[in-house]
Amino acid sequence: MDVDKVPELEIPDKLSTRDGICLAGNFITNSKLSFSAFRNITRQTKDVPSPYANKEDVKVFHLQPNFIFDDPILRTLIGEANGIFVTLQELQKDGNKQDYVKISRTYRSIIRACLEKLQEAVDTSEEYQNFITILYSIECIWHLSEILFIDPIPSNVVTPQLLEWTRFHFPAAERNATDLLLHGRDADESEEYWPSVKGLILQGQIDVARAILQLHSMSESNAFKMAEQILKSMPSYNIYGGLSVQKFRSQWQYWLTDTERKLSTGIFATEPDLEEIIYIIIGNTQTWNKFIKQSQNWYELFPGFLFFTDPACKSFELGTLAQCWINRWANIKDFAHSNFMKHLDKVILYLLESDIHKVLHSIQQIGDNQWFVTHLTDLLYNCGQLELIGENKLTDCEDFRLSLLFDFGSTLMARDSIWLLGINYLEQCGLEGEGAVKTLLSRIPVKNEKQALKVIEIAQGRGYIEVEHEICKIFAKRSMALGRPGNALDWAIRSKDTTYVTSITDFFLEVSFLF
Incomplete structure (x- = not known):
């Protein structure tokens, strides 16, 4: 997109x-x-x-713009998201401590479920491919937002979480690995064997790669045993392991020096694919440039490169590191910067730079009728992350959230089939939202008396007496036009409009006088 x-x-x-x-x-x-x-x-x-x-x-x-949620598959998404939104507002109102990560993952799960339904039905509509692109971008951005802002690591060391994000959105290597593990000892006969192992290594999935290397027919050779020793002894930073960053980096440097020494002995000379794997894990420039040239997106290999070159980097360093990586990626791919930085590429960069303002501005341009920006902004606001926006931080971020809720709620109330969902968003907007609900309720295109009674029920539940009376007057006039004066009188009485009740009563008197 x-x-x-x-x-x-x-x-x-x-x-x-x-x-x-x-x-x-x-x-x-x-x-x-x-x-x-x-x-x-x-x-x-x-x-x-x-x-x-x-x-x-x-x-x-x-x-x-087209309202994409008129589609039956996407209609389920907007309904389920509305339920999550309402639940979050109620819990916030009660002052309960929230598990914002759980709420975020619930949002992402309904997006993934909707994506699966669209993929199953993609052959039935050309438009579904566009919906898939939109929802994939939304889920990708939301997942990274969750890692960086909603579920931040206390030590700010984010590389393990970035690797998880990469695996989730580039699952080909993991899928191929599953097939190879099912093959057993003859796995190395497959053409996908080495590409799969290297793909796993590039994503930092060391343990899975080791398991597949054990399936190779030459796994008992000196080269494979040495590779297993190198991969097994590779230090892994764990914030809960009690090891300081300085101590970890010291161990990492020792392991790196030792690996380079083993590589220089030529033990891997007879196994070029195995040798390339070792070059990957020591961050060899030429080897990484080769895989960069084969990659499709600038962010595809970025977390893996960090894992092998700066595994303990902090979240506030990501912006600078990402910009350097982008420049390198563009030079290797021989791209002009403006030619490859598409919308999703830019949003991911803004996230890594922790520029929430640019992120929210950019995702408003996604063709989803503002569904994504409204719900993500609301979640970020409730977990205190929007305070980074504006000079008057609290006021600005609250006004921004309310403006999105107001616009999105007004859009939903303009739709015949989902107008009821819009009320839940407008009710969060104070007096302005209440006024909008009153106005929009009376403008809902009610087609029959059953729908009218539903709108009246909503109006009564919120004490909007004027709305109730207005709808009753409309149906009183409609009944008279259809030649149903008795029904019109019932509606007129409910409308509390004495003038109209009198006029209908006069009509009955005139009719009775004629007979």
């Missing part, structure tokens, strides 16, 4: 191409634009009739 490429839309209005006439647009709602021909008149303009009056048709064009 590349939202940097702005789509062009031609509006077929001939009148706006005439001399002195242009095409002007105005917002009708936060997501709908109205365009029409416009003649700019100032106080210097002569007061004469337009030469195009009564000659050209004046057309009004309404433009708005």
Whole structure:
């Protein structure tokens, strides 16, 4: 998905191409634009009739983005997310201590479930491929946000979590490894054997790679035994292991020097693939450049490179390290910076730079009707991470969250089938949200009396008497137009509109007088 490429839309209005006439647009709602021909008149303009009056048709064009949640599969996502959102607000209101990581993972789980459904049905609709791209980007960004902001490690050492993120979003090596383990002792006969082992190593999955190396027919040779010893003795930093970063780095340097010495003996000369693996784990520049050239995304190998070159790096160092890696990646791939940094690439960089402001600004451009930015912002706000935005930190981040909730709730209430969900978002927006609910409830396109009673029930539950009366008046007039005066009288009485009750009563009296 590349939202940097702005789509062009031609509006077929001939009148706006005439001399002195242009095409002007105005917002009708936060997501709908109205365009029409416009003649700019100032106080210097002569007061004469337009030469195009009564000659050209004046057309009004309404433009708005597609609402992707009208699709039945995506409808389940918005419904389940609404339930999680409501639960979070209720728990916050009660003052209970929250497990924000659990809530974040629940959000991600419903995204993954929706992705699976879309992948199963992708052959039935071309649009589903676009939905898959959107949801994949959302889940990828959300997962990294969870690691860096919602579930931060006390020591700020994030490489193990970044490796987990890479494995999750680039699962090919792990899938191939599963197949190889099922093959048993003849696994090395597969063409995917060495690519799979190297893919696992590049992702820091040392233990799985060792298990597959044990399946090789030459696993008892000196070269394989030496490789096993090197991989097994490789230091691994654990924040709960009681080892300081300085002590770990000292052990790492000793292991690295010892590995380079063993490599220089030429013991791996007869096994070039095994030798390349050792070059990977010592961070050999030439070897890594080879795999960088084969990679598709700049962030695909970045966590693995950190694992073998700076495994104890801190989260605040990621921005600088990522920028250096991007420059290297672009040079090796022979890309201009603007040619490969697409939307998802940029958002991931902003996350690694801990620039939440840019992250939230960027994800508003994802074509998901603001679902993602609204829910992620709300979660980050509730766990205290939005205080990084703005000068007046608390006020700014709260206003930003409320504006997203207001816009998203208003958008949902404009949809016939899911208007009820929008109320839950607007109710978090104070008096402004309450006013919007009152206004929008009375504008819901009610098609029958059953729907009307549902809206009235919602209005009564919130004490919106004016809304109830307005809907009753509408149905009273509708019943009269359909020739059902008795039903109209019932609605009129419920509306508490004495004038309208009187007029309907007079109608009954006139009819009875005729008979």
